[in-house]
Amino acid sequence: MIKHARRLFLALGLAATTALTAIATPASAQIPYFQNLLAASQTKYAAIVVDAKSGEILYAKHADSPRYPASITKIMTLYLTFEALASGKLHLDDRVMVSPHAAAQAPTKLGVRAGDSVSVEDAMDGMATKSANDMAVAMSEKLGGTESRFAALMTLRAQELGMQNTHFVNASGLPDSRQLTTARDIAILSRAVMRDYPQYYKLFSMQEFRFRGQTIANHNHLLGRMPGVDGLKTGFTNASGFNLAVSAVRENRRLIAVVMGGPTTAQRDQNAEDLLLTGFDVMRRRANGEKIVVAQNMFEPTELNGPVVRPPTEQGDGEQDQLKIELTGAPAAKAGKIAIASGRERGGEPAKVTKAKWAVQVGEFRSKTDAHRQIALVEKKFAEHVDGARGAAEKQGRNYKAVFTGLTEADARDACHAMKAKRLACMVIEPA
Structure with missing residues (x-):
């Protein structure tokens, strides 16, 4: 460690000694x-x-x-x-x-x-x-x-x-x-x-x-x-x-x-x-x-020339912690499971049991507004891959996860593969 009271005028030829x-x-x-x-x-x-x-x-x-x-x-x-x-x-x-x-x-x-x-x-x-x-x-x-x-x-x-x-x-x-x-x-x-x-x-x-x-x-x-x-x-x-x-x-x-x-x-x-x-x-x-681990939502609009900034607060959310960075769980053999189907559809009728119960998570945010913005961006940029899926901001703890549900396993994996190819972080989620 560098001593607190080193002499100022060391010989200029002194070798570098200390590194953090x-x-x-x-x-x-x-x-x-x-x-x-x-x-x-x-x-x-x-x-x-x-x-x-x-x-x-x-x-x-x-x-x-x-x-x-x-x-x-x-x-x-x-x-x-x-x-x-x-x-x-x-x-x-x-x-x-x-x-x-x-x-x-x-x-x-x-x-x-x-x-x-x-x-x-x-x-x-x-x-x-x-x-x-x-x-x-x-x-x-x-x-x-x-x-x-x-x-x-x-x-x-x-x-x-x-x-x-x-x-x-x-x-x-x-x-x-x-x-x-x-x-x-x-x-x-x-x-x-x-x-x-x-x-x-x-x-x-x-x-x-x-x-x-x-x-x-x-x-x-x-x-x-x-x-x-x-x-x-x-x-x-x-x-x-x-x-x-x-x-x-x-x-x-x-x-x-x-x-x-x-x-x-x-x-x-x-x-x-x-x-x-x-x-x-x-x-x-x-x-x-x-x-x-700390991952990010890597979706980077090409028209930007610098760090993406927070959404303006006048757009409906005044939180100061509207981070454009996503905190995710550490990698594991299986992605964390979430409950997708509620068991009933609108109108109170029993939900149909289908194989389209896989999901893709495309971000986690501090505000619901940011999660919905991300869903809108994905729907626009990857419409062919999420067509027919339901985008929702699901609250978990203090954060909101942007998730597309109602996909088959093949569709979910294809969609996430396409997103990652465009540098958008995503995670395939298996049915509960």
Whole structure:
């Protein structure tokens, strides 16, 4: 484990030594595993969800693909700042001089003039909340002499932490094609901040701070909106898309989610929130003894260019937990059976006993509205396979299963085969 008070200025030739083993394991080796709904054409999107305590990967999508970090870079800038504070090389009331180079950085920034100075504390607050580029550069010059030398130290520290696919060339995250990372590496960094410098992690939970008469709000909109969220950092450039590293705690369980390349702020935030909610649900159900894997409803309309977002609440359901992710039971020799026939048809007449008593489940949702939407989509896209079957939203516990009943075994298996060929998750259900 990296010691809390390492010396900042290690020789640049020092070999990388420490990795977060659980996170650094390739995503393909991690189970259970779930994916978020994402159009195949989206090239910027990447995401990962990690159990902060164990390092287990709960979700991975393009987690090792190179991405531009944008202002999430400042987590590393702050990590090295925390390191200097912990080692005594830096103090919160020390002054940070703003050079012409720092003052000339593009917004967002605090706008401190060249030749002026701010306290270390204010500089950190500006980076964590407003994502101030001028403060990032000023701090890099104070700690590294020059921004380029500090960026080399950032890259070195990244390698030591196990961030194998990360390279920094500046302290702010402003556009540079050489500055690259991955969703997995950002998760490693986020976990390292919490582990190595818990005394400073609370900086990321500030919803606002006061600076020279101004109240500056945090760019992380999940703070104060989603219960349990207490950090970390947002980022955006035209090349990167909308990025977010976020952590939350519920029932003494902490998760870290990283979403990169979101098409909008709102969709990025919704995506991250849904991933966290699903991850917490998985962990809760595991703690209660359930053996579950996390699968997804993989139906991805081709016209979408990014993560599928929740249905608008004005369409009849105001639940905030309208997840586009499906929790299913662990694979077994036989799929879980459900009662299909009630024994009577409408009108009170005895139901006819037929062989058409098989079913196909096409999703499980938090709201009845979402289940009915899925049924409608399947009816539209796979009409020839579910013709004559009855689509219904069947309540089970807190969730609703979207199920087509009244199929023969052959029809049910053919329908599910056709759906899987189009990347729609489904499950054939035998008669009770």
